[in-house]
Amino acid sequence: MQRPPVILSHADILAPGACAALTRAALTPARPALHGHDFYELAWVQNGRVRHHLPEGREDLVEGDVIFAGPKHLHGLQGRGADALLVSVTLHPALIADLGARHPALAGRLFWADAPAPLRLRRDSRQMAELNRAALRLERGRRDALGAEAFLLPLLCALTEETAPLPAEAPDWLARACAASRAPDVFHDGASGFARVAGKAHPHVSRSMRRFLDMSPSDWINAQRMDYAARRLTGSADSLSEIAAECGVPNLSHFHKLFRQAHGETPQRFRRARQRDVVQPG
Structure with a gap:
């Protein structure tokens, strides 16, 4: 009989008065059990490759991939190779609720999206450098609401500008492709670059773009x-x-x-x- 997943609690991770905690973990190749948590988690691959296990399957993450996981998500992370390093930031649920209440532009996006699985987005090398500098400031500085917001808000602001306001029924691959196509090495190649990062055939990409964004891949690019x-x-x-x-x-x-x-x-x-x-x- 399969055991129920472990549910992690923010009370066991965050210090009293803290709204954020940063962890750097070298992931092992052992297959993980799925777990959940009552907090929000922002995580990214710092080095190597990571396999992200989900109830409905799995996906491979590489350096530059960022995931947004919420309390209702179950997942597990597995190293692929000897140098898989993941950075994870635990965020207090009250912090995320407060940010969503104060910033209507976040509605339906990122942590506030009603997605069945963690959202995955792509950052280029420059954006990853910015994220890692912000993580270092968080790691060395204050972890209260002010410090957590100072870390989180620049990233959220950038991502809400980059990501299309897709309806809830839009596939995750489309959201990831829209985010990835902000990078010059993708949009330089036009609609074919968009299809490449989407990992789908061009006709399927075009139909999906028309359905969910009412534009062609070329218009978006x-x-x-x-x-x-x-x-x-x-x-x-x-x-x-x-x-x-x-x-x-x-x-x-x-x-x-x-x-x-x-x-x-x-x-x-x-x-x-x-x-x-x-x-x-x-």
């Missing part, structure tokens, strides 16, 4: 390209041709057309206005 282009135009002195090539749109005429559609003005006007106003406000 071009939006990510133009968002990236706007940041580069404001924050660098690189030429339009360099930025367009980074975006995967080397044809400058087409780049101009996409940018005007997205931002309502030419790239040159956009850059002049923002860089001037930063240096010398009118």
Whole structure:
């Protein structure tokens, strides 16, 4: 007879008055039993590969994968190889409830999504460096609500900007692909890059995008390209041709057309206005 899963309690992990606790764990290759918890957990692969066991199957995680697990989720984590290192942050349920109440933009997303399994998102090397610096500050600093929010809010803000507001019935792979496609190495390759990170055939990806987001993969990718282009135009002195090539749109005429559609003005006007106003406000 199968034993019921162990349910971990935040009272056994968090110190009195603490809202967060950070753990670094070298995972063994032994197959784990599924467990649950009454708290929220943010975890990411720091090194190596990790197998994530779920009631309905399993998935392989690699460096840069981040998971958001809630109280109703059962899962287990297994190292794949000798160097599997996982960073896990235990978050008090009252902290997450309070953040959700104060920030309506979080509704239906991340910890506040009504998902049957932990949400998995992808961070690139730069984003992982930022996350690890924030984790180090949390590890060395205060663990109360203020310290926990200082760690968590920048990440939540970035992710809510990056992730599409998908309906609850949308598949997890689509949410992960939408998040991953914010990275230049994905959107540079256009719709084929989106299909690659989705791990699905292009026709299936297109049908799903139409159903859940009412747009094509190319529409989504071009939006990510133009968002990236706007940041580069404001924050660098690189030429339009360099930025367009980074975006995967080397044809400058087409780049101009996409940018005007997205931002309502030419790239040159956009850059002049923002860089001037930063240096010398009118």
